[in-house]
Amino acid sequence: MKSGPPNNPWRRTGLRAIAEVESGVKSWMKSWMAGRTVQITFFAALFVLLCALRLPLVDRPIRDVDESVASIIASEWLQGGLPYRDAIDQRGPVTYMIFALTFLVAGIHNMYAVHWALLLLIFGGCYLLFRFGAELGGALLRSEAGGPDLATGYLAALLVAICTYTYKRSQMLAFHTEWPVLIASSLGMLLLWRVLRRDRVDEHPPWWPLAVAGLALGAAFLSKQPAVFDSFAAGAFLLAWQVRQGRLWSGQTAVRVAALAGGFFAALGLCAAYFAAHGALGDFYLYFWEYNVDHYAAVVSTARKIKGLNPFDHSRHYLTANPLLFVAGGVAVLRLAVEWIWRGWRAIDGRAMLALWFAAAYFGASYSGRNFGHYFIQLIAPVCLITALLLRELWIGAETLRRWAPRLPAVARALLVVVVAASLAYSLHRFRRDMALFTWDQAPRPRVAQEALVAYIVENTAPEDRIFVWGYNPEIYVLTDRRPSTRFSNTNYLTGMLPWENHRKGIDTSEHIVKGGWDLLFAELAIHPPQLLIDTVPGNHRFYRKYPMSKFPRLEDYVSEHFELETRIRGRKDRPYYNVYRLRPAGMTGPAGRL
Numbered sequence: 001m002k003s004g005p006p007n008n009p010w011r012r013t014g015l016r017a018i019a020e021v022e023s024g025v026k027s028w029m030k031s032w033m034a035g036r037t038v039q040i041t042f043f044a045a046l047f048v049l050l051c052a053l054r055l056p057l058v059d060r061p062i063r064d065v066d067e068s069v070a071s072i073i074a075s076e077w078l079q080g081g082l083p084y085r086d087a088i089d090q091r092g093p094v095t096y097m098i099f100a101l102t103f104l105v106a107g108i109h110n111m112y113a114v115h116w117a118l119l120l121l122i123f124g125g126c127y128l129l130f131r132f133g134a135e136l137g138g139a140l141l142r143s144e145a146g147g148p149d150l151a152t153g154y155l156a157a158l159l160v161a162i163c164t165y166t167y168k169r170s171q172m173l174a175f176h177t178e179w180p181v182l183i184a185s186s187l188g189m190l191l192l193w194r195v196l197r198r199d200r201v202d203e204h205p206p207w208w209p210l211a212v213a214g215l216a217l218g219a220a221f222l223s224k225q226p227a228v229f230d231s232f233a234a235g236a237f238l239l240a241w242q243v244r245q246g247r248l249w250s251g252q253t254a255v256r257v258a259a260l261a262g263g264f265f266a267a268l269g270l271c272a273a274y275f276a277a278h279g280a281l282g283d284f285y286l287y288f289w290e291y292n293v294d295h296y297a298a299v300v301s302t303a304r305k306i307k308g309l310n311p312f313d314h315s316r317h318y319l320t321a322n323p324l325l326f327v328a329g330g331v332a333v334l335r336l337a338v339e340w341i342w343r344g345w346r347a348i349d350g351r352a353m354l355a356l357w358f359a360a361a362y363f364g365a366s367y368s369g370r371n372f373g374h375y376f377i378q379l380i381a382p383v384c385l386i387t388a389l390l391l392r393e394l395w396i397g398a399e400t401l402r403r404w405a406p407r408l409p410a411v412a413r414a415l416l417v418v419v420v421a422a423s424l425a426y427s428l429h430r431f432r433r434d435m436a437l438f439t440w441d442q443a444p445r446p447r448v449a450q451e452a453l454v455a456y457i458v459e460n461t462a463p464e465d466r467i468f469v470w471g472y473n474p475e476i477y478v479l480t481d482r483r484p485s486t487r488f489s490n491t492n493y494l495t496g497m498l499p500w501e502n503h504r505k506g507i508d509t510s511e512h513i514v515k516g517g518w519d520l521l522f523a524e525l526a527i528h529p530p531q532l533l534i535d536t537v538p539g540n541h542r543f544y545r546k547y548p549m550s551k552f553p554r555l556e557d558y559v560s561e562h563f564e565l566e567t568r569i570r571g572r573k574d575r576p577y578y579n580v581y582r583l584r585p586a587g588m589t590g591p592a593g594r595l
Contacts, residue, residue: 039150042154042157043123043126043127043157046123046126046157046158046161047123049161049162050119050122050123050126050161051119051436052435052436052437053161053162053165053435053436053437054115054118054119054122054165054172054173054436055119055436055437055440056112056115056116056118056119057112057436057439057440057444058112059443059444060444061111061112061478061479062111062475062478062479063115063169063170063173063174063175064170064171064174064176064374065472065474065475065542066091066174066176066177066374067111067114067174067175067176068474068475068477068478068489069089069091069474069489069490070089070091070095070096070099070175070177071099071103071109071111071114071478072087072474072477072478072484072489073087073088073089073096073099073489074096074097074099074100074102074103075100075103075108075109075483076483077096077100078100078103078104078108079108079483082275082278082280082283083096083280083284084275084280084283084284084286084287084288085278085279085280085283085487086487087484087487087489088283088287088487088488088489088493089287089489090287090288090291090292090296091177091223091224091288092177092221092222092223092224092225092288093222093271093284093288094177094180094184094219094222094223095175095176095177095179095180095223098117098121098175098180099114099175102114102117108481109478109481111478114175115173115175117175118175118179121179121180121183122160122161122164122179123161124183125160125164125182125183125186125381126157126158126160126161127157128183128186128187128190129153129156129157129160129186129381129384129385130153130154130156130157131148131153131190132153132156132186132189132190132193132385133149133152133153133154133155133156133157133385133388133389134148134149134150134152134153135148135153135190135193135194135197136149136152136193136350136354136385136389137149137150137151137152137153137388137389137392138152139197139350140349140350140351140389140393141389141392141393141396149392151392151395152388152389152392153388155387155388155391155392156384156385156387156388156389159325159384159387159388160380160381160384162424162427162428163322163325163380163383163384163427164182164377164380165428165431166321166322166427166428166430166431167318167321167322167373167376167431168316168373168431168434169431169434171372171373171374172373172374172377172431173434174374176374176377177223177224178223178224178374178375178377178378179377180219180220180223180224181220181223181224181227181230181377181378182377182378182380182381184216184217184219184220184223184227185216185217185220185227185230185357185361185378185381186381187213187216188213188214188215188216188217188220188230188231188234189213189230189234189353189357189381189382190213191209191210191212191213191216192210192213192234192237192238192260192353193350193353194209195207195209195210195213195256196238196241197350199241199245207255207256207259208259210256210259210260210263211259211260211262211263211266212263213234213260213263214231214259214260214261214262214263214264214265214266214267215263215264215266215267216263217230217231217234217260217263217264217267218231218263218264218265218266218267218268219267221264221267221268222267222268222271224378225288225289225292226364226365226367226368226375226378227364227378228364229360229361229363229364230357230360230361230364230378231264232360233353233356233357233359233360233361234260234357235257235260235261236356237348237352237353237356237357238256238257238260239253239257240345240348240352241348242256243345243348244345244346244348271284272284286514291514295498295512296498297368299498299501299502299512300368300369300370300501301369304369305367305368305369307369308366308367308368308369308370308371309362309363309366309367311326314371316371316373317371318373318376319376321427321430321431322423322427323423323426323427324387324420324423324424324427325383325384325387328383328386328387328390328391329358329362329379329383329386329387331386331390332351332354332355332358332386332390333355333358333359335351335355336351336352336355336356339352350389351386351389354382354385354386354389355386357381357382358379358382358383358386361378361379361381361382362379364378365377365378365379370500391416391420394416395413395416398412398413398416448571448572449539449569449570449571449572449577449578450473450475450476450479452569452570452571453476453534453569453577453578453580454476454479454480456567456569456580457476457480457482457532457534457580458480458481460532461480461482461531461532462531463481463482465482465530465531465532466482466483466484466485466528466529466530466531467480467482467483467484467485467530467531467532467533467534468484468485468486468525468530468532468533468534469484469489469490469491469533469534469536470491470533470534470535470536470537470544470549470555471490471491471534471535471536471537471541471542471544471547472490472491472492472497472499472536472541472542472543472544473490473534473536473541473542474489474490476534477489483528485524485525485528485529485530486520486521486524486525486528487520487524488517488521491547493513493514493517494513494514494517494518494521494552495509495513495547496509496510496511496512496513497509497512497543497544497546497547498512499542503542503543503546504543505546518554522554522558525558529562529583530583531582531583532566532580532581532582532583533559533563533580533581533582533583534578534579534580534581535549535578535579535580535581536577536578537549537579538568538576538577538578538579539571539575539576539577539578541577559581562583562584563581563582563583563584564581564582564584565579565580565581566580566581566582567580568580
């Protein structure tokens with residue numbers, strides 16, 4: 001129904017003027033949005049947001065136990081040792097390298113600098129996902145020949161900044177080994193997309209960016225093993241794209257697959273060559289791969305692994321804490337399935353790449369059956385790109401509602417903004433107590449026993465003295481800046497305890513003891529006798545009451561022969577927490593006792 005006389009000249013003039021003003025505003029906004037000024041302003045504001053969420057604080061040096069292990073390995077590396085040989089852990093070497101580079105600039109065990117490095121790494125990830133989102137938006141929402149859609153890029157960057165925070169403090173604020181995965185996998189996928197997108201305008205796009213993409217995906221795998229599923233997604237998308245183009249059995253496919261796989265295996269080969277050159281290839285293989293496959297992953301049953309794929313099976317799950325990402329990721333996978341049914345290979349486009357990447361990353365993060373929030377850092381990049389693209393698509397699609405009523409697009413967009421804002425506010429509100437903005441002036445929760453122990457060690461040892469901690473408390477080495485006497489910065493590899501898995505009474509963990517570990521322990525204690533030996537059993541720190549030294553006769557005899565109890569450190573309610581033994585003045589004559 002028309003709201004005014006059809007031939008009213010004043011109405012026509014007014015509408016024309018309004019249309020011209022609207023067109024001018026849109027043109028100006030488009031020009032302004034495309035300018036460098038808005039990008040600089042946006043990323044400056046984004047950096048402030050990141051600081052408000054996760055500003056590093058000097059009085060909170062360690063945010064998770066995993067940081068301690070990485071710090072010890074990096075510091076040993078800088079002091080002439082080697083990961084997996086002189087300081088062991090089962091994660092990949094990329095994170096240790098970043099820690100080492102940070103310490104090289106800021107000093108060994110400078111965890112404040114590590115957390116600044118993490119903030120800057122995430123900020124760089126925001127920019128990388130901005131570029132990725134803009135290119136995807138331009139290709140999928142405009143045309144294959146269209147320029148970048150910066151609005152999609154801004155949305156992706158904003159989502160990354162927020163959603164790299166919205167989970168538990170120890171999972172999102174700590175420098176976990178999944179953070180380099182986010183960067184490396186995103187770079188690999190972006191390079192893959194750029195090469196394949198050029199098929200429409202270039203019959204012979206260069207192959208070398210695919211080799212670089214493979215290197216990046218290899219670096220992701222060398223940071224965290226489950227990142228290999230990101231590589232599977234990249235390979236699957238490459239092959240699907242070639243099928244869509246009708247070139248699966250062509251020489252081009254062979255070259256592209258060889259370039260992508262060659263880059264991946266080149267990264268692995270360079271890493272293996274480095275450790276082989278230093279006589280530590282066997283150690284690298286043992287801890288990076290064999291220990292994870294035969295022990296860490298094997299302890300979880302297949303039924304539990306399958307059950308772990310269900311996000312509702314956990315009382316707390318990263319995706320249920322971020323419902324906006326949850327819904328968008330589900331929509332992307334469902335959409336790919338539906339379009340595949342109706343369109344076949346024509347459904348293979350940028351959205352399909354993101355859906356495959358998200359599904360693979362989710363599987364990689366979930367298949368272990370453990371609901372550790374930092375595992376899900378692996379899927380943040382694809383799901384944030386999916387969400388940004390979906391929101392931008394809904395925003396543009398709202399214009400089609402104008403045929404029903406002139407104001408419907410504005411109403412629909414306002415509703416979309418409200419839903420998105422409410423969802424993000426919900427996620428942020430759940431973890432508001434961890435925000436640096438609200439906690440920077442609050443004293444951290446005191447750790448009475450640990451703080452007393454650290455003070456005692458610093459006061460009663462020299463900086464060059466070594467110590468040995470029996471238990472799972474590697475923070476002691478970092479906080480005291482004392483080197484471990486052995487490669488075992490935690491003794492889980494000697495007791496067979498797999499953190500949070502087999503610590504309960506009645507479970508025999510001996511099958512998970514590293515073969516030859518006890519011989520290595522005593523050989524290294526003979527070379528670097530510790531001035532102090534700290535026993536964490538009295539306080540049952542991380543369930544170590546199950547492993548008293550008396551349970552290991554060889555260790556018990558060694559301690560009784562070479563050490564004497566010097567003091568007991570007490571914790572809350574004056575309960576004994578640590579026993580501290582000192583090396584007898586006569587020195588150590590070598591391990592002795594029963595085998």
